[in-house]
Amino acid sequence: MTALQHGREDVEDIEETRSAAVAAASGRPGRPDRAVVRDSLAVGLAVGVSGVAFGVTGAAAHLTVWQICALSLLVFTGASQFALVGSLAAGAAPFAAVAGALFLGVRNSFYGMRLGERLQLPRWVRPFAAQAVIDETAAVALVQPDRRSARLGFTVTGVCLYAVWNATTFAGAIGADALGDTSRYGLDVAGPAVFLALLAPRLREGGEERAVALLGALLALVAVTFLPAGMPVLVALAAVPAVAFARSARTRTRTKKNENNEKAEEHAR
Amino acid sequence: MSTTWLAILGTAVGCYAFKLLGLSVPAGLLDRPVVRRFAALAPIALLAALTALQTFGQAPHGLTVDARAAGLAAAGIAAWRRAPFLVVVLVAVLVTAAVRDLT
Numbered sequence: 241m242t243a244l245q246h247g248r249e250d251v252e253d254i255e256e257t258r259s260a261a262v263a264a265a266s267g268r269p270g271r272p273d274r275a276v277v278r279d280s281l282a283v284g285l286a287v288g289v290s291g292v293a294f295g296v297t298g299a300a301a302h303l304t305v306w307q308i309c310a311l312s313l314l315v316f317t318g319a320s321q322f323a324l325v326g327s328l329a330a331g332a333a334p335f336a337a338v339a340g341a342l343f344l345g346v347r348n349s350f351y352g353m354r355l356g357e358r359l360q361l362p363r364w365v366r367p368f369a370a371q372a373v374i375d376e377t378a379a380v381a382l383v384q385p386d387r388r389s390a391r392l393g394f395t396v397t398g399v400c401l402y403a404v405w406n407a408t409t410f411a412g413a414i415g416a417d418a419l420g421d422t423s424r425y426g427l428d429v430a431g432p433a434v435f436l437a438l439l440a441p442r443l444r445e446g447g448e449e450r451a452v453a454l455l456g457a458l459l460a461l462v463a464v465t466f467l468p469a470g471m472p473v474l475v476a477l478a479a480v481p482a483v484a485f486a487r488s489a490r491t492r493t494r495t496k497k498n499e500n501n502e503k504a505e506e507h508a509r
Numbered sequence: 510m511s512t513t514w515l516a517i518l519g520t521a522v523g524c525y526a527f528k529l530l531g532l533s534v535p536a537g538l539l540d541r542p543v544v545r546r547f548a549a550l551a552p553i554a555l556l557a558a559l560t561a562l563q564t565f566g567q568a569p570h571g572l573t574v575d576a577r578a579a580g581l582a583a584a585g586i587a588a589w590r591r592a593p594f595l596v597v598v599l600v601a602v603l604v605t606a607a608v609r610d611l612t
Contacts, residue, residue: 286593293598307517314521317528319552324520326563334516338523344555345524350548352531353540361532370529426606429577432563433584433601439556440588440597449553456554457561464562465570476558480550 288404295412332470
């Protein structure tokens with residue numbers, strides 16, 4: 241480690257000591273490690289067990305246990321994994337299936353930027369930490385009050401979730417294989433139900449989110465009647481610029497109206 | 510190597526690259542309002558499309574309303590009432606299986 245790096249870490253330490261002191265002075269002590277670890281383990285376990293649903297969905301899509309486990313080990317970002325398996329099961333061309341899964345993975349870049357700023361990881365640690373840059377680790381790490389607890393929360397959530405997600409994926413895949421015809425037990429809807437469960441909280445955010453979801457679903461349902469499998473999902477992306485355009489057009493009209501009103505008022509004066 | 514394995518490896522490499530890219534670029538480089546808004550809304554469009562297709566789609570180009578729709582409707586109610594993730598999935602599975610058993 242170079243002297244420069246040492247220097248930077250010292251500055252960080254000072255910053256942290258200061259923020260801890262400020263926290264203490266304001267009556268809000270810095271977060272104890274035990275509280276951070278407890279929260280991280282809770283998230284890791286609660287979300288990790290959903291790996292069962294992925295294992296089952298993979299088996300229902302006729303992937304081998306090895307392929308299902310490889311997805312959880314290597315891809316390790318739930319929505320993309322479910323999307324790939326679902327598209328492959330629907331007979332999508334590999335290229336279209338991969339494209340849909342990758343579009344769902346773009347958001348991790350944005351988590352990465354936030355986390356990079358927050359965690360200040362040494363360069364050599366980044367390639368290892370990257371695999372853990374997902375919804376849950378970002379959610380836990382970014383709400384911590386200081387760098388130390390953010391790093392702790394990121395690490396514990398990431399390791400716990402990775403272990404549990406992969407173990408339960410394996411269990412789900414083996415279990416579904418043993419059951420045989422999974423659609424008899426309704427297990428073929430585990431995939432769409434997962435998408436719905438991921439979507440639901442986003443729909444509470446506002447009208448634009450709901451409009452994008454509705455238009456995206458409609459575009460896909462229309463597109464599926466004539467486009468090759470895998471493409472309808474990508475067509476749904478057109479809902480994003482469409483809704484944004486409709487919204488900006490509406491705001492523009494509104495501003496224009498306001499301007500006209502102001503002019504009219506000025507005239508009246 | 511089968512196309513399934515190729516798709517798995519392609520997704521793995523791509524998703525990892527997105528994660529590492531985020532950690533490595535200086536903050537603010539990709540952080541324009543337009544890009545950020547697209548990144549926030551794109552998953553919503555994709556998730557809604559995937560839900561609709563896997564609920565109503567019938568390979569290769571058909572649409573149909575069957576037991577899956579009942580299961581997803583029940584899951585929708587559960588999700589709306591803020592049921593935990595696995596409960597939402599379980600409700601969909603059980604209702605779909607029950608409707609299939611009855612019809």
